[in-house]
Amino acid sequence: MNNMLAFIWIALTGTFALKNFLFGFALSYFILWLISRGIGSKGDPSRKYFIIVPKVIGFIFYFLYELLKANIQVAYDVITLKNHMAPGIVMIPLDAKTNLEITLLANLISLTPGTLSLDVSDDRSVLYVHGMFIKDKEAFVHSIKNGFERRLLELTR
Known part of the structure; x- marks a missing residue:
C-alpha cells in the first residue's frame, strides 16, 4: 500500500525523480500510520509494518556509517607510511x-572493507572472520555481535 501510494504521488506530481519518490513514500507512510493508529492493538500483525520500516531505515544508516568508518580506516592505512x-x-x-x-x-x-567472512562451522554456531585491524579480539567480536548481528536479528525475528 505504501509503495502504491508513493507511485500515485509521483503520477499526481508528474515528476519521476528519486527525491520525489522518497517524499511520496514518507508522506504515504505517515498517512498510513495515522489511519492505522486507531485500528488494532500494538501486537496486531497489521501494525508490524510501522515497527519494521523505521528499523530497516536505521539499519541502513548504521551499515552506511560502518562502511564509511571502515573505508576511512583502510584508506588511512594505505596512505600513511606506517x-x-x-x-x-x-x-x-x-x-x-x-x-x-x-x-x-x-x-x-x-x-565492509577490512573484514572478510571466511567460513561457517558445520554446526552453524561459529562464523570465522578475517579482519585487518584486530588489536583486541574481544572488542572485535563484541562489535560484530552487538552491531551487525543484533540489528540484523531485530529485523528478521
Missing part, C-alpha cells in the same frame, strides 16, 4: 540460526 594493520582470524559465536540470517550477516561483514 603500517597500522594487525590482521587475524577470529571465531565469532553466532546467535543467528537460519540460513538467511547467517548469509546476510556474513555478506554484511564481507561488504
